[in-house]
Amino acid sequence: MNRRSFLAALAAAAASAQNTLEDPHFPRYHFRPAKNWMNDPNGLIYWNGEYHMFYQYNPNAAYWGDMHWGHTVSTDLMHWKPLPMALYPDKPYDKDGVFSGCAVVHNGIPTLVYTGTKPETQCVATTSNNLRQFHKIEQNPVIDEPPGKVTGFRDPCLWQENGEWMMALGGGFPEVGGAVFLYSSKDLISWKYLHPLCQGEKSKTGHNWECPNFFPLGNRHVLLISAEPYRKVLYFVGHYENRRFIPESEGVMDAGGSLYAPQTFVDKDGRRTLIGWLTETRPEKEFVKAGWSGVQSLPRVFALRNDKTLGVEPHPNLRSVRDSWTGTGAQAEFEVMFPGARAKADLHVGSEALPISYDGSDLTVAGHTAPMKLDASEPFRLDIFVDHSVVEVFANSRVAMALRVYPSNSDPVHLNAPGAKVAAYRIPATVEYEIIARRGSP
């Protein structure tokens, strides 16, 4: 049996045997659909009082393949309602997958711009009925050729500039390294290639860049890319001049080993907000058997700090859903204030203990390390979210780390933080699912 048919057999067994919502590892306030495989968030947009999130989805199994755009909607970025699938791989130019992309408003009409495959080309779908109906345009694909030999050519990120649309596309030049290609257009249909917005070095930042995100922040611009083969999100802060981006500083956006292919958007109050795919960190055959894979992160808000590094915090709407802690369960938030600038704590999630420490220069969570410098006399602070198999840790408005953990029992979550002031909260389930039949029910 080859790998695909082995996985298909596992998936078939999972589909008939599982109610994923009874799985103790299944998250309840992080968005994901009830079943099957999900990866990148796509087309994040606030429109007419609602946040729309689309996502890469395989409707048939919990492994990657047959990419569609799933769709969910929220009024507060916390409570998510399922909507019918938005885009299917049903045209000659996208039959091998409707890949990642974004949503923009063009002449008053919310419009999706995505990558069709194979080969990778760029395509447009207009929408109607308040982003409930989708129409792939006749002129697709609107960009059908890359600028030479490339390692990838996908994941459009659009913005407007002096009355024109600009598009950043992820990819790379073989032997040179990952790159972001820059295009411009007046009408989203006819596009002109300009030059690389930014070019990486293969030995340092990988051979291919996926899911570019480019946006202004304070008096700088930020570029996020998901680097292959490292499977890490890198950020660059710098200047955007004459349609070229000149990075001044860079780093790993999330060192927790799970977040990938994030997308940013502007929330209704103007905050630059990010949601990213949290990959499973357990073996493929385990998640295929479980019948589900992939979770979206909590929304995070970016700010440019005085030292021109990227500041990050949990979205403030999280405060409006939290409840009082009952001491039981696996959906918790801990706000922790340490007396000084050095600290040690242990987070217990079921059978798993995750050590957390800060030594004045590095924050380490369960072996994942991120550099962090505090100001003189600034105390160390943590905001920790646990949602079954998902843990997100925020420190001092500077560092965010998402981790996955698969405990073998359901002992209540607790935090041991000697000497610290801890406020604990319960977070209720905020995601609605399509109803899945229980085993044995009609």
Ligand code: FRU
């Ligand atoms: C990133 C990615 C994108 C692509 C999509 C396909 O995770 O590989 O580059 O568009 O996923 O599902």
